[in-house]
Amino acid sequence: MRKFIFKLLTKLPTKYITNGIFLIVLLFAYGIIGSHFIMGLNLIDSIYYSVSTMATVGYGDYVPSTGIQKIFATTLALSGVGLLAYVFNIILTNFQERMTKYSKGARKMRKIGRMDDYYIICGYGRVGKVVFQELNKRKQSVIIFDKNTEATEDLVENENLVVINKDATENNLISQAVNDNCRSVIISTGDDVTNLFIVLTIRETNPDAWIVSRASKIENISRLKKAGADKIVSPEVIGGKDLYLESAKPHILRLTVQHSSDEIFDEFKTIAKYGCTLENIDYHIPGIETPLSREISTMNIEDGKRYVDYLRKNKDAKNALDNLYGAVNNIHSHLISGPDNETFNKLIKDLEKHQTILGKNLSNKQIMEITKKRKE
Incomplete structure (x- = not known):
């Protein structure tokens, strides 16, 4: 029974960690109240009995004798071990995940440090994919920032490609990647506000970086220019001109x-x-x-x-x-x-x-x- 409850609880999503802690507190309160009224213990002994039973230590100094006392002790022990196992498992899992992410991030940054010349693409959507294909044809090293893991799942990292599935402005990651070895930053997300914020983030620490930004709306071209983008490309304008020339x-x-x-x-x-x-x-x-x-x-x-x-x-x-x-x-x-x-x-x-x-x-x-x- 204990193994079954342990497996059930430890498979719950990590978002339930707060609920798990709340249930432990609730169970602890249940143990204290039950120990006082069912086991007939005073407050201090009730706290002691609740902790030892929930932790399944079982020193044997307080032994339930009646049927109701045994049912109470059983429910308290089973619930306690299950909830504690769940919470500690989630805490350990979160710690391992964070350590893994930190380790991967550190490896990626070391890999970037070994690159001689590279381009940075912020946003791997329809426009970003075309840019990457052009750079890949020319065998250029590329760093791609896109927090959407599904968008980049088909990409295979190698010595010329690093994929960072995080927001480019998170923890100033983009500022760390833009250095003397960076040839150009290409900002190709479909959100002009995001593009503007990335430009400002880069310009704060890298005034000499060459920045090319996409502008989804014509009215935002001047804003991106003022923010520090060296070149602004509007697919809307380019597309309109191509349509005209074709017609x-x-x-x-x-x-x-x-x-x-x-x-x-x-x-x-x-x-x-x-x-x-x-x-x-x-x-x-x-x-x-x-x-x-x-x-x-x-x-x-x-x-x-x-x-x-x-x-x-x-x-x-x-x-x-x-x-x-x-x-x-x-x-x-x-x-x-x-x-x-x-x-x-x-x-x-x-x-x-x-x-x-x-x-x-x-x-x-x-x-x-x-x-x-x-x-x-």
Whole structure:
């Protein structure tokens, strides 16, 4: 019977430890009252008899003789051993769990200390998984913070991956992990308040850390910037732009041209004249297939005027631009969106009056071959 009660009670969840202590106190009170009225003992002896019976010591100095006394002593002994075993088992289990967690945490921190360069990802949701996949492809060391153990259960830790299933701000864990060996912190949780708090926590102790944060809502971009994030990425903005570009593909023109930096404004005026938008510029380095891209996204002629005025007033910027144009032999491509193909045809004829057009909708490989020949 005792073994059965012991097994039953020790299998109860750890959250019942408070209830267990309460029941022990209640049982102790039951023992004192029963000892006084059933066993006929005074207060001091009642306390003594209750303790010795609940602990199953049984010194034998007070022996129940009547039936009711024996029932009372039996219930007190069985209940006492069961409850005490339950409470002490839970206390020991909690201690072991804490020691195990502490040991695991210490091993993880030692492992982090042995990493030369690594990235930190806070939040392993849909966005965090994509970031990790990109880093993993490049064989980069990664530390992932996510308190949801189910989200990271498929991850297998190795010398290049450490998973910490805790809140990044708990006990300043993130501050300990962000040091000179940390290349970047990528905050990708879906909660902007959490992202903001993580940024503030890092900035308190690591003013030089490079922080890239996700912003789920556009209105929180400025808040994250003020908190200390170096770069803010909004999936909402990026997704909207991708949707637009995909929808505009039938009306997108990639025009590869050759002209000097002094002809930028004339080109800009022509593009704006036809109601087209200059989305970006690709600079093609001779012999290299992948170009250097620069996002523009404007059709406002005033933007062109301000840019030319800026170059006029800042000689260093103008010299840098001239050097870039010289490095690419003045060859670059414009991604232009417009209303229809008829407009594009008019635009191309107009542009041909003051610059060399090398082709339209060419691939990077085709342009690379052109740059090689032009360089020769």
